[in-house]
Amino acid sequence: GNSVTQMEGPVTLSEEAFLTINCTYTATGYPSLFWYVQYPGEGLQLLLKATKADDKGSNKGFEATYRKETTSFHLEKGSVQVSDSAVYFCALSDIQGAQKLVFGQGTRLTINP
């Protein structure tokens, strides 16, 4: 079945550091890929998405490129802020089902000032 594997956390960085959170997936066909973010005490919010190979999703300074050849969708940001501290989830669409998403286990990111 479809699955998503994320970089183990937690990740702790200093403010203005470069961020990469790795995400790889296993899927049949051509799923869409997503990054969701969960701030403390809240539900998840869509951060960015990509619907086909070589697409780059971007939002709030975060970027991720849909790499079919490496089955990856790594999240990057050039200069992180304290406000980026959150849990980040990589996900893919279940193309066989009814808009079901398959989530990775989440990566907790803490940014220190």
Added chain:
Amino acid sequence: DGGITQSPKYLFRKEGQNVTLSCEQNLNHDAMYWYRQDPGQGLRLIYYSQIVNDFQKGDIAEGYSVSREKKESFPLTVTSAQKNPTAFYLCASSTPGEAKYTGELFFGEGSRLTVL
């Protein structure tokens, strides 16, 4: 403002009791979902519903039940048959037409259930 409202935010239950978590949305979305979140395990799908009066089991439906009598509402009952119910429960919704291409889910703020 449109959104998804989950209640209660925190809930304590004694072993052997059933509890019902509420989820209401005013986004006019057709599809609704319940996910369970445990530390280090990400989100796992419990049940989902694409239209009123219809719902499907997700990956971990055992010990849970749902109903979808109204488009706006999708309550989840955690029964005494659920062996390890302590978790954070998230409700979400989507519009199938958009979700087919974007897959975007809109989430509530969650309900934290603790079994004493």
